[in-house]
Amino acid sequence: MEHVKSLLTKVGIDPERLEMFNLSAAMGPRWAEMCNEFTEKIRRLGPSPIWMATCSPKKNIKE
Amino acid sequence: MxxxxxxxxxxxxxxxxxxxxxxxxxxxxxxxxxxxxxxxxxxxxxxxxxxxxxxxxxxxxxxxxxxxxxxxxxxxxxxxxxxxxxxxxxxxxxxxxxxxxxxxxxxxxxxxxxxxxxxGAVPRAGEFTELCAGCGNCILHLTGGICPIARCSKSLLNGPCGGTNNGNCEVSPDIKCAWVLIYDRMKKLNKLDLMKEINEAKDWSKAQGPRNFKVKVLEEIKK
CATH class of the missing domain: 3.40.50 (Rossmann fold)
Structure with a gap:
């Protein structure tokens, strides 16, 4: 995980955007909790620079 | 490798x-x-x-x-x-x-x-260490199988030098003094007398590029 995070940093992507969670298949409620937490975290961080770069021309056209 | x-x-x-x-x-x-x-x-x-x-x-x-x-x-x-x-x-x-x-x-x-x-060699997964410099003129039989060309910071043929420090090299405590390793090895092999012999200057022309060679047997087969 640390290695992949360092690779993401190299290309200018916040390593916080990647996380690994360990849990068993029987931990449904915890799974949902993690999904919500991580979704919130990503929302807070905003759109990824790659998404912004690849989508911005289209956006401009719409605007 | x-x-x-x-x-x-x-x-x-x-x-x-x-x-x-x-x-x-x-x-x-x-x-x-x-x-x-x-x-x-x-x-x-x-x-x-x-x-x-x-x-x-x-x-x-x-x-x-x-x-x-x-x-x-x-x-x-x-x-x-x-x-x-x-x-x-x-x-x-x-x-x-x-x-x-x-x-x-x-x-x-x-x-x-x-x-x-x-x-280099792979002593443990993910670790690499230089043990041979490919100098083209091997002297490992005189140095207990430990290469001073690759493993001594000065590539000394007759060592150790004054920079040897409790078994390590003065260049870095992470580098073992090759000549201490050679001494220890020779002692184990009961060949310490070899340490007293002066190794003469090497033929470094064999260490310089461009280098190439052909396998004679294969050349003959091709003929």
Missing amino acids: ITGEQKPFEEIWNMVKDFKKVLVFGCNTCVAICHAGGGKEAEILASLLRMRAAEEGAAIEINHAAVERHCEPEFFQPVMENIRTYDLILSTACGVGVNLLSENIGDIPVFPAINTEFF
């Missing part, structure tokens, strides 16, 4: 950014063992470059491929037709591979994505 480490990402990006169609070409032998340039690393590097290209808004097609060896033409010849469709081959093979591919590919540039370092 040949060891190498991937170049800094910025240096690689600066090499490829002005091309339109780039192949990251891995070698699955030595440099794959040191996690620098195998097929897997070529794939990761291609992916990172695509991300960077997207961020910069650069329209570059970046793909990856790998063959077992870049140091023998028979391994890359089968894919030659395909790789000739690229503007740039970014090779993650060692310098030998980059040279040989450059000679064979025609007018397409082949750039190195890794810094080739030394040929």
